[in-house]
Every structure is written in structure tokens, then in C-alpha cells.
Amino acid sequence: MILSRRTTLLLPLLLFMNRTAEAGARRLEVMSTNGCGCCVAWVKHLEAEGYTATVTNLPMADLVLKKMAAGLRPELYSCHTAMIDGYVIEGHVPVRDINQLLRDRPDAIGLTVPGMPTGSPGMGEPDPSNPYEVLLVRRDGTTDVFSRQPQAG
Template sequence: MMINMLRGAISAVGLLAMTVVASAAGTVEILSTAGCGCCVAWSRHLQENGYATKLKYLPAGDLWNRKMKAGLREGLTSCHTGLIDGYVVEGHVPAREVARLLKERPDAIGLVVPDMPSGSPGMGEPGPNSEPYKVLLLRRDGSTEIFASYP
């Protein structure tokens, strides 16, 4: 009987810890156009790393306008735009860089992975044919700096 109570307590603690991790990660609103499979795959990548996601499909022109209003510019865009806790996360940014952004809280618009590099989250598995890419920190003045690099 005591062992069953102990097992129950351990299970409850484990469930509570998983809930705290997931809620600490937050919800990412993902703006995309309907039918984009890599946007769905990036959403799944975030979910696998503790984030809740909410996909919102927009017509292409409306999506572009939202990107520009958020502070992005041509050359720094991808197929989807994530919004979390006051930051923009543009493109196939790895979940660990989103976590770092939220932990460090730089004075910035957010993170950007321009284009759609092969092997980035949502763009297939990393492997020998993966493209190297950089995660850029987009400052409020429009300048960028390298936040992380992936081979």
C-alpha cells in the first residue's frame, strides 16, 4: 500500500513538472498561409520542445503586411512569423534559440532565419545535405547580429 502511494506521489510530481515546463515555455502564435507544410512541421518542432502553438492562416498579402508592421523587412523573411511574449520569431528558428531569447530578453524585435534552409526545424532532418544557416537577432534599429550558427 505504501509503495502504491509513493508511486502515485512520484507520478503526480512528474506530471506537475511537465506542466510547469510546458507553461513556462509559453504559446507561440504562428502566422502563415494555408497549405504550408513546413510551417506545420515547425509548429510540431516547437510543441516537441514544450511550447504550445496556435496556427493562424492569413492571405499572403495580409501576412506580408503583418511582417512589415512587426518590424521585419525584405531579405529577413520566411514563410511564417511566430509571435511570443512581445518578440517576433521569423522562419525556421530552433526552439532552443527561442528559449534563449526569452531567457536573455534582449532589447530587440526578435529572431530571424531568412529563407527556408534545408535541415532547419521544419525543413527536414539535419544531415549531410543540410544547408548551414544563421539565426539573426533583429535589433529595434533594424540592424542584425548573429545569435547562433548551425553547420
């Protein structure tokens, strides 16, 4: 196949734009309070899987306002809130579930792991004796179980 001069010139640009779009989808804005070690550990969990996070430390009152503005109810809160590609990621959500959310693109606010369950990413090693659920938060505020953790593999 012979490529035209225009195609030859545009191909590198198109490849660059595709890589840039993919990288953009793996960038999170994380909001937390200063000195929260489990939030730092969760960010490291994401970075180990190829995500890039920008962390902003906020006073607790401001962080709660961000959670409310995102459409989260208090019973869905955890210690940190992240934004990625139009979705909210609240708390210690495993990277596997974030990947699935971004692949499936459901009509939802995002995912949450309410509270801070032991064995969730950033909260110690996975603990089969302490299962927890990752919830999909719908736009009307209702939730559905997105996954049950810990998962094998």
C-alpha cells in the same frame, strides 16, 4: 517553520500563478499561409519541446503586412511569422534559440532565419553541409548573428 493561515491559503494561488506565467511564456501565435507543410512541421518541432502554438492562416498579402508591422525588412522574411512574449520569431528558428531569447531578454524585435534553409526545423533533418545563421533583429532594423546552425548536441 510554521506557516500562517494566510500564507497557507495564498501559497497554492502563488504556485498556480507562477505555473500559468511560465506556460504563457511558452505560447506562440503563428501566422502562416494555408497548406504550408514546412510551417506545420516547424510548429510540431516547437510542440515536441513543450510549446503551445495557435496557428492562423492568412492570405499572403495579409501575412506580409504583419511582417512589416512587426518591423521586419523583406530580406529577413521566411514563410511564417510567430509572436511570443513580445518577440517576433520569423521562419525556421530552432527551439534552442527561442529558449535562449526568452531567457536573455535582449532589447530586440526578435529572431529570424531568412528564407527556408534545408536542415532547419521543419525543413528536413539537420544538414552539416548546409549551415545557416539565426539572426537577432535589433529595434533599429540591424541584425547580429545570434547562432550558427547546425549546432552539435
